[in-house]
Amino acid sequence: MGTFFQVALDGLFNGLLYAVVAAGLSLIWGVMDVINFAHGEFLMIAMYLSYWLGFIWKIDPLLSSLAGGLFVFLVGALTYKLIISHTIGKSAMSALLATFGLSMLLKNVCLNRFSPNFRLLQGTFLGGKTYNFGGLIVPVPQLAIGLVALLLLTLLYALVKRTRLGWAIQATAMDKEAAELMGINTEKIYLLVFGLGGACVGIAGGLLPSYLAVHPEVGGLFSLIAFVCVAMGGFGSIPGALLASLLIGLVEAFAGFYIAPVFKYVAVFGLYLVVVMVRPRGLFGW
Template identity: 35%
Template structure:
């Protein structure tokens, strides 16, 4: 029983980790707290929903589509909007992101109404058992494996490619990066695109596993915060550890105290982690 709860927590935690990877990247490199992150996740979810509903494209296949669409959107938003205020105080970009969030959420609300929708795949209920006590839903396991693959891809891009090197250089010292010939405006745009693309991937997986609606973004932004804070900025491992911690704690907590306490638990952890270890459990560089 306890093992089953633990496994459920880990499988959900993987999704939390994917949500947080994008936010952590954008925050770490550009010092932007992307309040609109949850809204981008929502857009990814709806991309998958419409591709499935209108054209019957399998939701797992639409993963690439939603990542591409969201990458382009993120690139454009950074290039033609956020770059104009990027050197103002971090606070200004925060409110700009908030304006973007209101805009996206309400545009989605006007276009798609507030209905809660669900991607109904025929294999949705498939599961398999290990021993007598543990049941694992197949799609959750596949989603979890995809999260790991996407995380590794991100790790590879950031650490082994020229693009990743210019992103890391820009985040360490903007002026020095510019001096050695990095196109900073473009690097910022690509970084934001990558982060939002990861949000799109998380949205696709979310649409496969849970019901979606235009207003789902707010809670997801808050959860991404919690994960980024628990894991700490500055490493690719942070979001993974934070996500798994949050998933497992939530699962155990709602089992012991009842699911109405789920939010109380997450946010108490958030505040406690901040007070005790402001740099996150891993204690990455700020």
């Protein structure tokens, strides 16, 4: 029974990480109807930033994560300004294809500059520590990311639901033209939404190098899993994305442990197919 809970715990930690990646994606999808294919690469950028800050100046990932958040906010805003804003109103796939081009670009620039080597930050404040919680082993870095993920999701949710800015975001998502007539600068909202989506992955990515190795391909799988979480959770729903992410994390962990490691992702993507076949708009979609 101990193993069962251990596996479940690991799954939940992974799920929380997916949730924070998915939350930004979900916001972008919900407001702009755009899939950002480079979302996993945004995570990778933050991881590299945090890794190099830690490697050269010995700055701990706990601090670098703030830098990561800020930096990827800017990357996101810039991406919107240079690429996404030109694809709004064109075919639905154009933003996806353009961001796929961006993901190729970012991945291969990192490959070219930093080599394909796996890099793990040694001697961080959190790294390598574990709690023994009555037989249940709780790794501290994962715990920290899980807590940060919950905090970020709560903040994001509160921002969208409780503030004037959030109402403006919702209004823009519902009807862009009507929102413009009400005096909302939708261009600014889009920019901000893309930046915020980036900031979420940026903060999470900044924390990651204390337990997950950085390499140019690290983002790819996160992108795919985040797509699945968002689509399963339902169009632009942050609680939906959280729940779907936790479910995916659990399925991944259990399939990996009880069937075979290679079946992790077969189970995850299979689950997505089953869910959208039954509910074509996701679990919480309308």
